[in-house]
Amino acid sequence: MPPQGNRPLSSPAAPGSPPDSVLVLGLGNDVMGDDAVALHVCRALRREHLPGVDIVESPVAGLALLDFLEGRDTAIIIDSITSGKAPPGTVHFLQPDDFRGKPGISPHFVGLADILALADRLGLRFPHNLSIVAVEIEQPGGLHEGLSGRIGERLPRVVDAVRSLLPHPSSPVPG
């Protein structure tokens, strides 16, 4: 999937209501090497104490995404990706439309596409500003902790990429 370009998300808050926090959701598994890259991004961002940003780490996808995304207006999902079409460390900027229309690729897999389709079908309140930052990795092998040198070196760039998607703190609230 080609990079979509990064663009800041607009603030979701309605007039008169307090600005909603932005969810930054990092997905990955801490004991599977580079699969955990998004968790490391979350930890780096958390150290910055960004106002209005809610940082959540999770090792599961599937229906658990419902728990995190339902009721949110703005969310950024960070995950690893194994597209095999770009060198490890490449940052992909994806939008929900990149996933929509893809349910059904495997009947057994409940992925983001299915979750978005399910939310649509059931009329659940889901983020209308949703971005996905995916870091290309090689398919992880056995169990181990820590990132490979290649992905570790790219970590600051991934953090920058996610930060660039956050609404600017000084941006006026539209509406």
Add this chain to the structure above:
Amino acid sequence: MNNQTPQNGNRRITIDPITRLEGHGKIDIFLNERGDVDHAYYQIPELRGFETFSRGRPAEEMPQITSRICGVCPTAHHMAGTKALDSLYHVDPPPTAKKIRELIYSTFMLEDHALHVYILGGPDFIVGPDAPKETRNVVGVINTVGPDVGRKVISMRKRLRDIISLLGGKVIHPVFGLPGGVAKGISRDEVGRIRDAADDGVEFALFTLEVFKKIVLGYKAYVDMITSEAYTHRTYYMGMVDDRNRVNFYDGRIRVVDPSGKEFALFNAASYADHIAEHVEPWSYVKFCYLKQVGWKGFTDGPASGVYAVAPLARLNAAEGMATPKAQEAYEEYMKTLGGKPVHFTLANHWARIVEMIYAAERMAELARDPEITGETIRVIPTARPTSGVGVVEAPRGTLFHHYETDPNGIMQNANLIVATQNNSARIAMGIDKTAKELIHAGAVNESLLNRIEMTFRAYDPCNACATHSLPGAMPLRIRLFDHSRCLLREIVR
């Protein structure tokens, strides 16, 4: 997947990967010159490096570490690990602690089984195996059962997960289990909420049974498929039972019945190595479990072959009934409809899973009403020197063994896990081979046939190297054709 034109010579069809969420698998199907199936291989990548990873760590970390292996059933690994620590430290938890553990575990089983019935397996038997692939997904399920049912499923799931969080800490990385007990008791204020969720859970499970009866059993073609020879294997079955030989997920002895349903073995977790052995094949990393006292006779069924199965179908076969009333009714109806015990039809796993949902919900409701559940004694502090410990639970996908050995300071020296899918691996491999042989003839390979082969293993809900999480790449399904000399003829992606 496209229809294939028969080629001269042998062809190799590869479906890779089968699934993303619960690990990768690969099916290689070799066709002979006539275009019939010569042999089909089911391969699962092994979970590598676990022993090395665990060595040198304090044993107390194991329930947390192992719960990270699987993003789908962390609670099962956490519980097996916790019970292995009880055994390692020679400590027997107080009754309240055991009941709290079982309450959490029953909640988890209900939630996980519901997820499979509606979301993972649902596309096969709710939407239908012959439905276009574009509709065989979660949205297709919702369109079939209706959005109200969809909302009910989502809402029930959320309530159950909230209960697990309330009782056990984080759903994803549970932290409640400690050697000798649990970290946190249940207050009287919390019991009411749990009881309400449990009662609704019973209603929900019974409702699911009705949905299944209406959608699946109401159609003869489905029933014919479930009971067809293509999905039948007459193997041994394993499952945990209580002292009256009824299904138990949390504790008890392991019971094995032979292909005629007679008890073959009944043993405690600690002696698992006397009963289970592993066979290695050159074409697979997977170790195929078999019954040691019967022996490995190849990928074949019948009383002379040590191949056995675990998971819902096997649990119901290995037991003599359910410990709760509505689940027992559902069990009897299931057995009667399918021709009596043991049921050898792989696709009956889905129905068996619903019977177990009812049991899990009823057991939750019982435990929530048990006066001891709010007891204050929730842990016995271990004092004995650690040596070796085995813990076993019935995970949603079948019997799960954790075996730890430590030095006198409780530092891990060795670890062995037998995960559910490993127990089932020989029977799954047999199922793939048999289904392929029965459903592919003269080179006729189409979407429906391949899907039905996938259905064979999906019935087991296989949980393979299920640890990674990455977003799916653009190639979730790949079919490769090879000629008789195994040169790649063609690659098709769907």
